[in-house]
Ligand SMILES: *[C@@H]1O[C@H](CO)[C@@H](O)[C@H](O)[C@H]1NC(C)=O
């Protein structure tokens with residue numbers, strides 16, 4: 142065929158037309174809202190790589206093969222038998238500040254679900270025993286245990302109403318309800334099939350490193366049982382606890398300063414709760430007051446940090462844990478990965494569980510409450526200005542996801558820059574911004 146000039150021109154126009162159609166179709170496809178954008182707007186905003194990370198957890202609908210790098214193919218198939226089921230359990234009082242703190246815990250629990258493929262291998266459920274009416278202030282996705290509780294391949298949130306009887310029983314020391322709920326048949330039924338129980342207070346925050354810990358992919362070894370290890374007494378306290386244990390016939394093997402968070406199996410969680418409440422009752426009735434030998438010079442409620450009624454449950458827990466595990470307990474069971482302080486400047490990846498203690502510096506739950514009060518009382522325009530100024534939220538979320546990918550997916554030893562403090566602060570403010578947005582404030 143002879144190629145005339147006019148044929149060449151026609152061919153040129155035809156190919157230009159084809160390119161135009163191609164570009165237009167690309168433009169439309171890319172600007173359509175991909176399905177996953179509705180699901181995880183927070184993540185989509187942060188970075189391209191995090192988009193990929195997230196989309197691999199979704200169906201094929203949302204991920205185009207050309208954008209997912211081979212590293213993310215790790216997700217493929219995790220055999221059912223390899224899935225590790227853990228339950229984070231807690232009781233929630235009706236106190237409004239506690240409910241707000243729980244919502245931070247809830248956000249951190251949701252955040253874990255971004256860390257695929259690990260979040261598909263370690264399924265962490267949330268089980269809340271709530272004092273009415275706080276059950277009605279839980280997120281909508283938390284459903285009653287009675288609506289069909291079973292171990293699933295996706296993490297779920299359940300609740301059960303806390304029996305008023307338990308609150309009544311401990312009205313002179315309400316904190317003990319956060320342990321006593323574990324003695325109910327409902328708790329036993331709900332938790333018996335899990336591999337791990339993480340007992341927490343409502344002012345806890347979960348770290349994505351928890352998934353690594355439970356999957357045994359963390360530098361800190363997962364033991365049969367571990368407890369938060371934070372000092373809450375003096376030598377006077379320790380001596381006194383050993384003497385009381387001896388007096389009551391319990392074995393104390395000298396492991397002190399175990400904190401309120403336990404990571405154990407379900408049967409053990411009930412045993413510890415049983416003995417802790419039992420010893421706790423004894424301590425409250427017999428070991429405080431000016432008539433008690435050895436503490437005559439202290440006020441009736443004791444004196445922090447020597448001997449203080451406010452932490453009776455920790456004293457009781459220490460005696461119970463020392464007795465129950467007397468043949469195996471050692472210092473390594475008091476772990477720095479649990480009850481890690483929320484104002485810690487150490488890497489987020491060193492903490493599995495973070496506790497908002499009475500920190501003097503951010504993240505400090507009391508100071509945050511004050512800041513929030515002012516924030517919601519601003520004029521709307523200044524509130525929006527504040528939100529816009531808080532640019533580091535995205536940056537920090539992006540870094541967390543990148544650090545996870547480098548460490549876990551690419552197996553690279555990287556410099557870890559996000560601190561526990563950064564993580565909790567960003568989570569708390571993002572929660573506040575989302576909540577004000579949700580109620581159109
Ligand atoms: C996704 O794609 C793979 C192979 O391309 C296929 O085996 C699998 O069934 C698909 N999954 C869904 C949910 O469509």
Ligand SMILES: *[C@@H]1O[C@H](CO)[C@@H](O)[C@H](O)[C@H]1NC(C)=O
Pocket residue numbers: 324325411415
């Ligand atoms: C608690 O311990 C007591 C005494 O050992 C036992 O009778 C009781 O059944 C235990 N309760 C639970 C809930 O395990």
